[in-house]
Amino acid sequence: MAVVSDQLIAGFSDPVQDSQTLFRTLLKAMSEPGLIRQIEQPERAPGPLSLAGWAVALGMLDADTPLWLSRSLMQDSTLSSNLRFHCQSPLTACAAEADFALALAAELPELASFNQGCAEYPDRSATLIIQVEGISDEPDWTLTGPGIESERGLTIRGLPQAFTEQLIASRRRFPLGVDCIFVCAEQLVALPRSTQIRIGGA
Amino acid sequence: MTASTDQQVQARQRWISVLAKADSEQLQQLWQQCLMQLGAAPDYQFIRKPESGLTMLRGRIGGSGQPFNLGEMTLTRCALRLESGTLGVSYIQGRNHQHALLAALADALLQQDEHDLIQRQLITPLASQQRADREARDSASADTKVDFFTLVRGED
Numbered sequence: 592m593a594v595v596s597d598q599l600i601a602g603f604s605d606p607v608q609d610s611q612t613l614f615r616t617l618l619k620a621m622s623e624p625g626l627i628r629q630i631e632q633p634e635r636a637p638g639p640l641s642l643a644g645w646a647v648a649l650g651m652l653d654a655d656t657p658l659w660l661s662r663s664l665m666q667d668s669t670l671s672s673n674l675r676f677h678c679q680s681p682l683t684a685c686a687a688e689a690d691f692a693l694a695l696a697a698e699l700p701e702l703a704s705f706n707q708g709c710a711e712y713p714d715r716s717a718t719l720i721i722q723v724e725g726i727s728d729e730p731d732w733t734l735t736g737p738g739i740e741s742e743r744g745l746t747i748r749g750l751p752q753a754f755t756e757q758l759i760a761s762r763r764r765f766p767l768g769v770d771c772i773f774v775c776a777e778q779l780v781a782l783p784r785s786t787q788i789r790i791g792g793a
Numbered sequence: 794m795t796a797s798t799d800q801q802v803q804a805r806q807r808w809i810s811v812l813a814k815a816d817s818e819q820l821q822q823l824w825q826q827c828l829m830q831l832g833a834a835p836d837y838q839f840i841r842k843p844e845s846g847l848t849m850l851r852g853r854i855g856g857s858g859q860p861f862n863l864g865e866m867t868l869t870r871c872a873l874r875l876e877s878g879t880l881g882v883s884y885i886q887g888r889n890h891q892h893a894l895l896a897a898l899a900d901a902l903l904q905q906d907e908h909d910l911i912q913r914q915l916i917t918p919l920a921s922q923q924r925a926d927r928e929a930r931d932s933a934s935a936d937t938k939v940d941f942f943t944l945v946r947g948e949d
Contacts, residue, residue, distance in 0.1 A: 596880040599874070601840050602840075602841065604839075606842070676872075
């Protein structure tokens with residue numbers, strides 16, 4: 592699919608500074624799983640993508656990171672044009688080949704279809720950027736693991752039940768597994784594979 | 794793709810090429826003259842601010858052999874959108890951000906009503922200057938051309 596020039600929007604206003612800020616935000620989010628972070632840039636996002644999702648894409652994707660898009664995101668020419676123009680990442684139709692996946696929560700395929708890494712190189716697994724309906728710190732889930740002193744509550748709205756179960760079960764395969772970044776509007780929260788999830792409050 | 798859009802693409806490739814290879818100072822001077830005729834500087838918004846980087850140049854021996862990496866060169870690129878919605882892009886040699894900006898602006902203006910003015914005031918003089926430079930270089934090097942003759946050695 593060619594880039595449609597009418598639909599291109601501006602990326603980060605200061606690419607160097609803003610991608611470093613985004614990277615720092617993401618690093619904080621990954622090292623303290625379940626803490627909700629706010630992003631400041633960019634000001635506009637293409638198509639159905641949230642600002643936080645677009646910020647992660649601008650900061651993390653480049654020509655060396657194959658990207659998988661969920662169905663309706665793949666069909667959105669505004670989004671794919673902007674991803675091609677600003678990130679240059681190759682779009683792949685096969686989820687297992689992707690280093691990054693950008694998906695709407697409702698369209699998530701089975702967790703097992705993403706690259707979980709291999710025993711020699713668990714770091715080669717995929718990172719999922721999942722756009723959800725809402726994120727809050729109410730204790731719908733209880734998180735424990737590295738980066739959490741005792742335990743932390745988190746609610747992700749709009750995540751399919753089946754995917755949640757697969758995500759919880761995938762922790763048994765540690766160090767294999769995927770890292771998730773949940774995005775909604777300007778908020779993002781990260782769940783690395785080291786975080787244990789328990790359904791229900793403390 | 795229809796014939797007319799093919800021609801449009803070729804025309805755009807030509808002016809983008811001229812803008813990319815133009816001398817920065819000459820481009821600035823001609824742009825100032827264009828501005829006077831345009832009245833006001835066009836309003837625009839950056840899609841991609843001018844940014845410099847390296848790109849690998851690839852070549853083929855004789856134009857058809859195996860591709861090989863010739864070397865890296867500095868390159869500056871820029872993309873912007875005019876108020877009217879037209880998108881202009883530029884890729885230029887070197888790291889002159891002002892040159893990249895002007896080339897992108899000119900590319901955008903050349904795609905709309907200002908085409909004739911910019912073509913006449915900017916592209917035509919730049920192209921003729923580039924042609925003259927090339928001819929001067931070619932004639933200077935033609936003087937030093939050596940033809941080698943070998944005697945038939947009777948091997949065949």
